[in-house]
Amino acid sequence: MNSWKQFQEENKDRFLNELLDLLRIPSVSAKSENKEDMLTCAKAVEKSLQEAGAQTTKIYETEGHPIVYGELIVDPSFPTVLVYGHYDVQPAEPLELWKSGPFDPTIIDGKIFARGSCDDKGQFYMHVKALEIMTKTNSLCTNIKFIIEGEEEIGSPNLATFVKAHHDLLKADVILISDTAMISMDTPSIDIGVRGLSYIEVEVTGPNRDLHSGVYGGAVANPITILSKMIASCHDENNHITIPGFYDDVVESTEAERKKMAEAPFDLKEWSTDLGIKEVWGEKGYSTNERTGIRPTLEVNGIWGGYTGEGAKTVLPSKAFAKISCRLVPHQSSAKITEMVLAHFKKNAPPNVTVEAFEHHGGEPYMTPIDSHEYKSAAKAIATTFGKEPIPVRGGGSIPICALFEKELGLKIVFMGFGLDSDNLHSPNEKYDIANFYKGIETIPYFHKYFAEKNA
């Protein structure tokens, strides 16, 4: 075992510099202007897999951004671990709030500040480096396959087609994903669930052109006012979501489950102070951790309409827009919820305006059973390197493809995340602690070891 640690120590500066190079590529999947960067990034990922010891690699074209595949089959009798990750990142805007360039990774106080540093380049790259350590030390006791896609942040629109067409290629015994967080380095945890997602966009049109708000104001429906009313109507006074049927398929957690969740260390005051808020908000009857873990949500991710420039313009605008997404929990269906939310905006529109609404993307919620060998292998690996048993928690984020993986490949997914909630995912100044990066690299080989032990 010491050989793993020794190899890592001797190469850790290089590991870090390689990650920084990867972070310099602005692989924003949502933006067409970054299409070339996406291909550049895919090629860099493929090269890194080859250098780490993958025998076979291939970049698969899709209708959107390419998927990078790599594998190392040591022995057909070994169990196979399929590592999933993504090389695409969220848009970096608002740029003016970044303290350093989002694609100019900067290390401050042992943390790497860059878009994608934690989500997910820094995390999937730990697996690339763990592969290198295991191959260079001749200690691989599993076969490894990598599937690193470029469309996770836009809902993996082309991955399902790929998975369905490549059952044999992706044949494995477990899927391992590092794209989540732990409570802290002192309190390691494992996400046992991710929430599903429904993401829509709404366009409200009033008059056929922007109007003078004096000449027409008061007599023509203002699309911003109407959109605001429709958004306001999505939550009642207890912050329950009002859309009919929204909660129908939600599996209510038992009192026992909720009691166990409440035992996880959580300092509400510290959490609020970190966010700069005086009071938390959310659905009545649930704690903060329950609101982000076991309950579905509806959030407005963006809104715009009318004059948004400097100074004042007295306009009654023609159009107003909003981007809105829901996080879903078992057994809500992304397709059903998307349909309900679209219907809410279309059907509740007053006759003075026209409302168009369409789906961006979605994904189903997913949960890992904690009594499985898959989960136990991850827990044991973390206990080995952290010196503490990890706590199972319900994560708030989404990895849209999980449910499909399980259905198509018949595999359980383990979320072994080494990020922190405070890593500013999807926000300005995203960061990843170098210590977490190194700890992840150190921990991953133990997962392979423990997972292989039973199967061996």
Add this chain to the structure above:
Amino acid sequence: MNSWKQFQEENKDRFLNELLDLLRIPSVSAKSENKEDMLTCAKAVEKSLQEAGAQTTKIYETEGHPIVYGELIVDPSFPTVLVYGHYDVQPAEPLELWKSGPFDPTIIDGKIFARGSCDDKGQFYMHVKALEIMTKTNSLCTNIKFIIEGEEEIGSPNLATFVKAHHDLLKADVILISDTAMISMDTPSIDIGVRGLSYIEVEVTGPNRDLHSGVYGGAVANPITILSKMIASCHDENNHITIPGFYDDVVESTEAERKKMAEAPFDLKEWSTDLGIKEVWGEKGYSTNERTGIRPTLEVNGIWGGYTGEGAKTVLPSKAFAKISCRLVPHQSSAKITEMVLAHFKKNAPPNVTVEAFEHHGGEPYMTPIDSHEYKSAAKAIATTFGKEPIPVRGGGSIPICALFEKELGLKIVFMGFGLDSDNLHSPNEKYDIANFYKGIETIPYFHKYFAEKNA
């Protein structure tokens, strides 16, 4: 009299071309990037006054954009007409909706398409050309003073100081303004009132940074949702404004006045079709013309927050913003209403967010008595050139400085506007019919003639 018409006929192409040159200057007062253009425009206005026959002209610097003054004192015993106008224009955005460049005036079907063509360059310039006609034909029977400012579209923040400091300079017998519309060329009308204005901006702050909507969604107040709720709460189900005290100072029109208003020709179907709306909207119990004429309003002029780019971003934003303005009627006070609206947003903010709100600008409502010599002179001038008595109507727009003019200078204001409501003021594709421009130039000398007759 024929000499006026003859001079105009001989010079009409030049008059038009001079206006087009003025429209090429992007004199957007709201934008700091156009500061130099504002000075260029002021100088062009001063030059045009000199060429039209003004004896004295001067550009007065202010803390913002300069004021252009010009005068021609023919005989101290003549009555003096003070012409007010503005050379600044509204921002041209959204640029993509313009069919031709906003500062590249383009003539299509006898209409000049350009920002400021009607509001107000095309309209104040009629007075410059009327001055030229009267001086060149030696037929001026009034003294004329011009005050053409550069900050009307941002609420005339520096004009009040100027007026207060220059009572002698601005001494006159009437103020004449062409910055409003008439019903149509077939149905001439005169605005007897302009609405007042209160314009504010609201900034709602939730968490101190943009957050991942999965990790934090459902547990932190979303500033867009909160702002939407606060906007939604501004109108009740009858579209009455809910802000306490908002209507306290509104002078209710009498049944007789409302009956007279209803006699003005107005085709609701044609009006709605032109705007592309299926149904009008507004305060219950009032007609469309009443809603824009005699009732106050609250409109959202702009809203923005979160991710507004291409595709999807799962962010719970830190901030959301709105620009909101109210149109006011006698005897509402702009300062009082501004205070009420600011308080609505500040005091109704839930404890989960911080709300900042500030005033952009305001102005008081104003009405001209129709039994005055001032009004009658304008009505007679229009009757002379249009062959029809104009109808007195209540306009929906605002000219913030009117109430101050009356108070400081002790003068009545006459609104002799030659625009049309369909001229797309403040909107893309603003236009001004060349026929209206010429008709205005033809009509203005008659105002001077009839106004002088009584005083003579």
